[in-house]
Amino acid sequence: MHLKSLSVRGFKSFASVTMFEFEPGLNAIVGPNGSGKSNVVDALAWVLGAQGASALRGGSMKDVIFAGGSGRPALGRARVELVIDNTDGSLALPYTEISLARTMFSAGGSDYEINGNPARLSDVQELLSDAGLGRELHSLVGQGQLDKILHGSAADRRELIEEAAGLVKYRKRQSKTATR
Numbered sequence: 001m002h003l004k005s006l007s008v009r010g011f012k013s014f015a016s017v018t019m020f021e022f023e024p025g026l027n028a029i030v031g032p033n034g035s036g037k038s039n040v041v042d043a044l045a046w047v048l049g050a051q052g053a054s055a056l057r058g059g060s061m062k063d064v065i066f067a068g069g070s071g072r073p074a075l076g077r078a079r080v081e082l083v084i085d086n087t088d089g090s091l092a093l094p095y096t097e098i099s100l101a102r103t104m105f106s107a108g109g110s111d112y113e114i115n116g117n118p119a120r121l122s123d124v125q126e127l128l129s130d131a132g133l134g135r136e137l138h139s140l141v142g143q144g145q146l147d148k149i150l151h152g153s154a155a156d157r158r159e160l161i162e163e164a165a166g167l168v169k170y171r172k173r174q175s176k177t178a179t180r
């Protein structure tokens with residue numbers, strides 16, 4: 001499984017449609033300070049179902065919508081679409097390519113789509129949890145978080161690695177079984 005492309009429109013600093021294409025392996029985004037590199041990562045977290053404004057470096061969830069700038073007026077909605085290559089079947093849907101999309105209107109609320117069909121947040125989360133991706137998982141390491149990892153205790157580090165490796169759901173199932 002690898003990320004194929006990310007398309008953003010009206011999300012944070014990206015007023016017009018902006019498309020990023022990724023190759024398998026390592027990809028880098030470079031640019032001057034304030035040019036929107038972290039916003040690309042925020043878009044990735046957001047389309048994967050990120051909840052809570054602080055996860056997206058904003059004061060409110062609506063801060064993800066382009067607020068105007070460089071002579072352009074504010075927009076009424078943000079939309080991000082992520083296309084994932086699923087030829088190895090990591091995600092439990094019978095498609096070699098999976099598209100996840102999230103749209104938010106300034107009136108509030110988010111709409112999700114999986115391969116163009118309306119979906120609930122829980123559908124997106126369930127699809128991603130098997131692949132160790134998604135909400136509250138540390139497959140995305142933000143600016144400043146690295147310090148936390150380097151200076152954390154051995155137990156904290158182990159927890160992060162286990163989360164990134166997708167072991168958390170097994171632990172949850174294990175403790176569920178234990179308490180039965």
Ligand code: ATP
Pocket residue numbers: 011012013014031032033034035036037038039040063064065066067068069143
């Ligand atoms: P650095 O190298 O300092 O980490 P960066 O490339 O990661 O910078 P970002 O943090 O991604 O930069 O982008 C910051 C820019 O995004 C700021 O100019 C900010 O005004 C703009 N921005 C963030 N949210 C919005 C929004 N809702 N509408 C318009 N612009 C926004």
Ligand code: MG
Pocket residue numbers: 037038039143
């Ligand atoms: Mg940054």
